């Protein structure tokens with residue numbers, strides 16, 4: 001599969017015969033592999049007499065390109081890139097020798113995970129699926145607000161590719177015109193009171209077909225529509241790695257208070273009436289009053305001000321569930 005992708009990555013047409021010769025397999029075997037990629041979500045053009053090519057705007061991940069365009073980093077970057085994997089978060093969670101600065105990217109996830117046990121749709125080649133590992137020494141309490149800071153890192157990385165108006169929905173969804181364009185999932189392993197490892201998973205929609213959108217369980221958007229042109233996945237991946245490292249170093253030093261004001265500037269729900277779903281599956285109604293210096297959501301309700309921490313809550317706008 002990797003060899004076939006290497007042939008297609010130039011975006012030019014390649015005939016089944018030529019691909020078969022280069023791979024040392026029959027035309028029928030080539031067709032079977034292409035069909036499998038298409039079933040996994042890869043958008044391909046096929047033209048009689050010319051062959052197959054990646055649909056315009058589809059750029060495949062290139063680890064050499066991603067690493068070479070990184071500016072000098074304060075620590076070594078270790079990057080794994082997979083054509084297909086279960087979940088980039090799972091890949092990093094399963095590694096034992098991790099430190100900080102380990103990143104993992106994939107073109108496709110067979111078991112992409114979202115927050116609150118949801119599935120993260122991960123069609124082949126269409127979007128960005130990235131995970132990062134970072135070790136913290138002071139336990140889970142020191143991580144308060146981290147997922148909000150990561151949301152800001154994603155906003156910055158996207159903002160470096162093109163200008164578009166993004167907003168953040170507590171704790172860390174990125175919205176464009178009220179629809180979800182990216183999400184963040186933090187998974188923590190190790191000692192909650194001491195040394196622990198955080199896996200930060202980020203999914204950014206780059207280009208979703210109508211069919212792919214139809215299986216997402218909430219209103220969604222992609223960067224191509226938000227920006228009005230194709231965004232380079234490799235450039236976005238480099239920017240994201242840089243922004244994440246910068247954010248994590250700063251977060252370790254200064255904690256969430258250093259990010260609170262900027263987060264407020266992107267807050268999609270400040271001053272809005274919302275329904276909040278608690279971990280116990282109860283619904284509360286109130287007005288969003290932003291976040292405190294721990295990153296906890298402040299909700300003004302009939303019973304007074306309520307504070308939520310830890311990302312156990314999801315917000316549902318009354319008319320437009322996001």
Ligand code: BTN
Pocket residue numbers: 086087088089090109111112113114115116118120128129130131173182183184185200201202203204
């Ligand atoms: C959300 O529900 O908003 C969080 C989505 C996080 C998806 C990303 S894609 C890369 C990483 N690997 C996963 O399995 N999930 C995260």
